[in-house]
Amino acid sequence: MAVVAPTARRRRTRLQQAAGAKPSWGLTLATAIVLIYSVLPLVWLIVNATKTQQDLRSSFGLWFAEDFALFDNITRALTYDDGVFIRWFLNTLLYVVAGAGGATLISTLGGYGLAKFSFAGKKLIFAVIIGAVAVPGTALAVPTFLLFSSVQLTNNPLAVIIPSLVAPFGLYLMWVYSTDAIPADLLDAARIDGAGELKTFRSIGLPLLGPGIVTVLLFTTVANWNNYFLPLIMIRNPDWYPLTVGINSWNTQASTAGGEAIFDLVITGSLLMIIPIIVIFLYLQRFWQSGLAAGGVKQ
The missing domain is CATH 1.10.3720.10 (MetI-like)
Structure with a gap:
C-alpha cells in the first residue's frame, strides 16, 4: 500500500492538471478550419437544392432564395427524361x-x-x-x-x-x-x-x-x-x-x-x-x- 498510494496520487494529480489545462487556441482554430472546409460543400449543396434554375444565378450561394423548390426539384429529377x-x-x-x-x-x-x-x-x-x-x-x-x-x-x-x-x-x-x-x-x-x-x-x-x-x-x-x-x-x-x-x-x-x-x-x-x-x-x-x-x- 505504501508503494501504490503515492503512484495513485501522482496519477490523480496528472489527471487533474490535464483537466485544468488551458485550451490550445491554435489547435481549436485548425480544427474549426477543417470543420468548415468539410461541411461547407454539403451546406452549399443542401441550400442550392432548394432553388430554381433562375434563383441559382441570382441569389447568394450560401443562403436560401424566396422560392423553396426542393420538393419540385426532387420530383423533376426523378421524372426527367x-x-x-x-x-x-x-x-x-x-x-x-x-x-x-x-x-x-x-x-x-x-x-x-x-x-x-x-x-x-x-x-x-x-x-x-x-x-x-x-x-x-x-x-x-x-x-x-x-x-x-x-x-x-x-x-x-x-x-x-x-x-x-x-x-x-x-x-x-x-x-x-x-x-x-x-x-x-x-x-x-x-x-x-x-x-x-x-x-x-x-x-x-x-x-x-x-x-x-x-x-x-x-x-x-x-x-x-x-x-x-x-x-x-x-x-x-x-x-x-x-x-x-x-x-x-x-x-x-x-x-x-x-x-x-x-x-x-x-x-x-x-x-x-x-x-x-x-x-x-x-x-x-x-x-x-x-x-x-x-x-x-x-x-
Whole structure:
C-alpha cells in the first residue's frame, strides 16, 4: 500500500492538471478550419437544392432564395427524361452490391488465409499487395479498358464489376486484422475437436473479424458508389451509367448544341446521390464501433 498510494496520487494529480489545462487556441482554430472546409460543400449543396434554375444565378450561394423548390426539384429529377435517374440509381446499386460485396468477401477470405496459413512465397505476395496499394486506380483504368476491349467486354456492367472485385487495401487490412484478431490457440482447439477449415472459419473466424469486415465494406462501398473514371471509359450506353457518370452528363448537357441547362437538377441529383451513402455509413458505424470497443477490452 505504501508503494501504490503515492503512484495513485501522482496519477490523480496528472489527471487533474490535464483537466485544468488551458485550451490550445491554435489547435481549436485548425480544427474549426477543417470543420468548415468539410461541411461547407454539403451546406452549399443542401441550400442550392432548394432553388430554381433562375434563383441559382441570382441569389447568394450560401443562403436560401424566396422560392423553396426542393420538393419540385426532387420530383423533376426523378421524372426527367422518363425517370433515367432511377435507372442510374439501380445501376449504381448493382455495381455497389456486386463490386463492394464481392471485394469484401475476397478480401476477408484472402486476408484470413494469408494471416493464418504458412506457404512458400508469402513474403512475395505481401510485397505485391503493398505495391498494388500504392498504385492509384486511375493509373490502371486505361490498361484495364484495353484488356476488356480485347475480349469485347466493354459497354457491359461486368466491365465495371470485375475490376471492382480487386481491393488491395481491403486485402491488406484484413490480413493485418486477422493476424491479431484471431488467436491461433482457438483455431488449434477447433481443429483438435475435429472441425474442418471451413467450419473453423465460419464459427470462429467470422465473428472475430466482424469490425474488420465492416471497415472493408465501408471503404469498398464508398469507393464503388463514387466510382466515376472507370465506368466513364467502360460504358457508352447511358442505360448502364451509374449516378456519377449520369449526373455529369446532365451537367455537360448545357454545353452541347441545343442542350437544355438543368443545373438545378444536377444539384438536386447530387444531393439525392449522397443520402444513401450517408445512411449506409451511419447504419454500419454502430457495428464498427461496437466491435472495436469489444476488441479493446482486455480479457
